[in-house]
Amino acid sequence: METTTSGKKAKRALRPIIGLGLLSLLVCGLFFPLFITGLAQVLFPYQANGELVHLKGEVVGSNLIAQNFTLPIFFQPRNESQSASGLDPDITVQMADAQIGRISNATGIPASSLQQVVNENVDVEGRLVELQYVNVLTLNIQLINEYQSVYSAYG
């Protein structure tokens, strides 16, 4: 008799504890992220899917993350282990400038033109926080688009 009562009591005490655990799982762990996913896919599909960049109809990367550029004809990102993320998509304008000579030699594009590409692509938001940097992928895509003869294999 007593055990049944205490069993009932325990059951009554456990119900909100376990119930709340499971209910919060449904609401916070499933409902919320899936709802936001739906909203994001409708409102901002480009951002929601990682700001992907296409060339020749193929996904060649994301604007947000660095990718390997090994050839001297491209601007190259920081070494993977140089940044915290290993995916730093940007380099400082200085780092870009330092690469102009090499790219010019390899491609024949005049240094002044390359300098202009760099200058045009200095990140606007970065400037607002007093940082001068450029997105490597953006630079290279612009080179591919502007100098199609040089980068014919890519454009």
Place this chain on the structure above:
Amino acid sequence: MGVNTDKVLVDSLVRLSPLSLRANPVMLIVELTFFIVAAMAVYPQGFTGVATVGDRTFYAEVAAILLITVWFSTLSDALAEQQAKNTATSLRKLETEVMTKKLVRHDWSRDVVQVPSSEIKKGDLILLEKGDLIPIDAEVLEGIAMVDESLLTGESAPVRKAPGDALIGGALVISDTLTAKVVANPGESYINQMIKLVESSKRPKSPNEVAVTTVLIGLTAIFSIIIVGILGLSVELGLAADLSVLIALYVCLLPTTIGALLPAIGLSGISRLYARRIVAKSGKAIETAGDVDVILLDKTGTITVGNREAMEFLPLGGHTEKEVGEAAFLSSWHDDTPEGRSIIRLAYDKGFVPKELNSLALAEFYDFSAATRTSGVKITRATSFSLRKGRGEAVRFRRKSSDTSSSEDEADAEIEIIKGSPDSVKAKLVSPPPDYDAVIEGVSVKGETPIAIERNGEALGVIRLKDILKAGIKEKILGVKTMGIRPVMITGDQPLTAKNIATEVGIDEYVPRAKPEDKFLIVQKEQAQSRIVAMIGDGTNDAPALAVADVGLAMNSGTEAAKEAANMVDLESNPAKIIEVVLLGKQLLMTRGAVTAFSIANDIAKYFAIVPVMFAATLPQLESLNILHLGLHSAVLSALIFNAIIIPLLIPLAMRGVAFKPSSTMSLFLRNTLIYGGGGIIVPFVGIKLIDVLIGAL
């Protein structure tokens, strides 16, 4: 109170035993570290890995300073204890101070023996003659006498005591002789309580003391973890820190200063109070005094000296000043109070000596009674007089008038003159004169006391009595108010009189026409609003209020009941001292806080003295933190010496209390924080460097 140096020294050394240090965990730990470092000095080989300095002289020096630190603490205890013992000794003398005439036999013989009042027991018969202090509550068996209870009841007129009346311990017999039966035992438990309080080695700590001790134990535990942590890491990381240096840092960080002085601070508070002739029944009561929000001040005795002085005779209706003066003279002739005497003096100075003066010896006098609030005289003109004798049988005599100059004499007419509170006198009048109220109010408005006089139902005039303020009371009240405490004046006076006196001394709140029982209600009302209330009291009527008040200061001249109910007793029966009690309570709390804050703030300098050199061998770059530029040995010794020497340097502060002027809570806080908190940060930097220079010079 003299200090017995030898006794204190011996006592302080005896207290070094770990057993007697049990009550002081901080110091017990310091003593423990002494044993460890002493062992390092004796046998450093036993401490492989943690005795990296390896210098036995250095270890011996560190050990010596550690022991001295403990000794300074026990010395402070011993000093305070000595002071307390002196207090207890002088308290004991108190009980033998009053000599009482005890009747040898319970019969009509008047054979007496002189015995100390402490030996009087309930049921004893005592003889009280003019000028005797009633030693204890008693009941009149025989005789009639005038008794001055002014300090007990606040009523300045002497009270007539007849058989059956109660006598209050502390009252003074000012005329005649009484035989009385003692109704209370001279328990004087408050004195015994205090003796216990100052003598007991297991003195109960006040709640605040307990809480401070908790902080000290907590800090000790934290620093213990920290030091063990450093030791562990030093071994694991191969940092080669020396155990004695770690111990030095540990002891320096421990709240040794407050730990050493805490017991002395509490005890000296009680002693300081006693130096002002106030007996506290517990340490808690003194601390509570510091928290007081409201002080109930009895006007008489606290704000004004007990006596008022007659200033002027104001005639009413068609009467003259002379008539008023003469009537006042007559009615006050038998009035032995300072007020009565001042009336006679004023009348005499003005030349208002009544012709009935000669009849007075045979006149009938009505003593002042609290019930009627009047007193008076009845003269049966020239021909008859009444004499009260023995148990009050009146014997009538007839006598020929010696006065013939008076033409408007109404032969054989009785003259009854009554003086007293305007309300009571007005009630006796056949028809009050039209200017009665105006004149009375005219006096009251000025904060003075009007005494109305009537003759045979006809108002004659008013005596203007002036309250004399106590010297310095205004400043004291201002001080109390500055500290955020509300003074409330309690008086039996008319509202106008009360208001004026209150205004004169700067009190905003007052309770006029208050009866002693009202105090209880006032205390309760304030407490219901969560205020801490202090009050004074003496009469039995005050006992309930004294018992509920947070701080109740009873007058030693008061009744036993009042003294039992109160948590403090003023031996000098000076009610104005309640203010000093509050200041003392604040001082006690401030001193404890100041030494605690100082002690904790000291840690900054000690960190900067020892931490940079602690890992000197393995982390030389920490030398940049060594802003005091101390060498390893000197850093440890200087910090430790400073840590020790600050204890005796602060003993006087602990015993005397921090000096302060009454000011607001926040400015007291700011001032003490700057001095003791700020000082606690700066002083050790200077002190440690100074000791370092001295060590270098030696």
Place this chain on the structure above:
Amino acid sequence: MIDAIQLLYVIGILGSAILAGWQLAPYITRVYSRAPGRLDRVLNPVENRVYRLLGVDSQGGMGWKEYFFAALAVNIVQMVIGFLILTNQDILPLNPQHFSGLSWDLALNTAISIATNTNLQHYSGEYALSYFSQMTAIQFLQFTSAATGICVAVAFVRGLTSGTKDMGNFYVDFVRTITRILIPLCLVASVVLVWLGIPQTVSGYVNAGTVEGLVNGASQVIRIGPVASLVSIMQLGTNGGGYYGANSANPFQNPNPATDIFEIFLMLLLPTTLCFVYGEVLGKKRETRPILFGAYILFAIDLVIAFIPNTALGPGIETRFGGFFSAFWTVVTTAVTTGSVNSSLGGEHPLAILAAFMGMLIQSTPGGKGVGLMYMVMYVVITVFIVGLMSGRTPEYLGMKINSRDVKLVMVAFLIHPLIILVPTILAYASGAVAAIGVPTTTSGFTEVFYEFTSAAANNGSDFLGAQANSVFFNVATAVVMFLGRYAPIGVLMALSGSMMGRKRSTEVGLRTDSMIFTLVLVASILIVVVLTFFPFLALGPIASYFQGA
């Protein structure tokens, strides 16, 4: 030092957090006082159904013990759910990358880490966790731990509030926190974050080529997922556990200066708001002052220390944040014990690390939402006690006399921290666990290990070691430290509030805790009693590193 424009950014961000907190506080206060509100029409029926479903009497109040143990029990159930999901993610849905289940020790560490609001990450989410795990283990526990923190803090304040007879009902508070505070705020924040560039998808990782790959066939995996919704709660809830191993240094979690600033704002929002909620719930708005100003003055001190050196764009610093925003973030994330990072701590200047330590040791600058407030009130209580005596009155806080039981509880709370930081640190060295994961026995190595346990104890979560500390010893040791570091102080401080609840209050004003003088003394005592206590260890770590470099 920083320049004028950078100073403006600091003031602007901190200022808007304070402004927003001030605006938000009355609403949050109403949520807990259950005052009628606009959301009632929609939410009341839902919530009432939930209470019925749970068998909760929504009007029933709880004492401190009941409240605390309800919170603890619900949290443990949630941890168990998280643990089971993490160990079994291979058989659960939404695992397009086919990640295997986590080891028991890593899952234990992770479940406790997230549920205690620590978010120490011994895993790299993008390489180890399925979408399902990221949502139902990480995001879920981030919501619940944030809600628990706010609830216990509100209950704690209720205990101190005049006229209260109970601490409220945990289940009701918890439900309302989720429905009326966290979900609405996270909804807005998530949408803004997506708009600013953070991914939100449950489609699998993108197996993409690269530009050069068009010619040489190189490829890459673009690891996206339901990131924005997680970032919203991890920053708002001062959790700090990122979607990615690199946390907010990863460009998908923090793609540009705008998201960086917005995420800093989100971190500061609730801890700052709760400072205002404190005064609102108490019914004494001025009492917010010592809490808020005290926290922000200490915060400013941390910032000054971190900004003394010019952090260069060296290894470990992301180009788009530069040295300034990295140092700034490092201080903020520890000041509010979030623990997210936008740089690798190894790239930070020793002084920035020192500032980070201060934030974690103090835990209330303004600290993690909820707990930071409780800690600050605790500091106020002990400061009032120690220095209040100097005003010549028995110390009182909010009119209540501080007694030796209060002091005892505070001292116990004080003891917890050194104990759970130092004991495991020494154990880690003594057991060889440090050597086993390859951390050198140097000052910088010590800094890393000491930081690990300090971060765990403070429920911060930022760390040097990251997945390097994925060893059984470190997983279990930090799990225990995180658990104790979370629930022991909460329990003790709830007891403190419980003991003060209903205590007689004086109406007279003694020491004014709402004065600037008091706030300054409060700051000084915190620095002396809390930070200086750890001075020897800081000297062994970041300070030694600093002077070595100098």
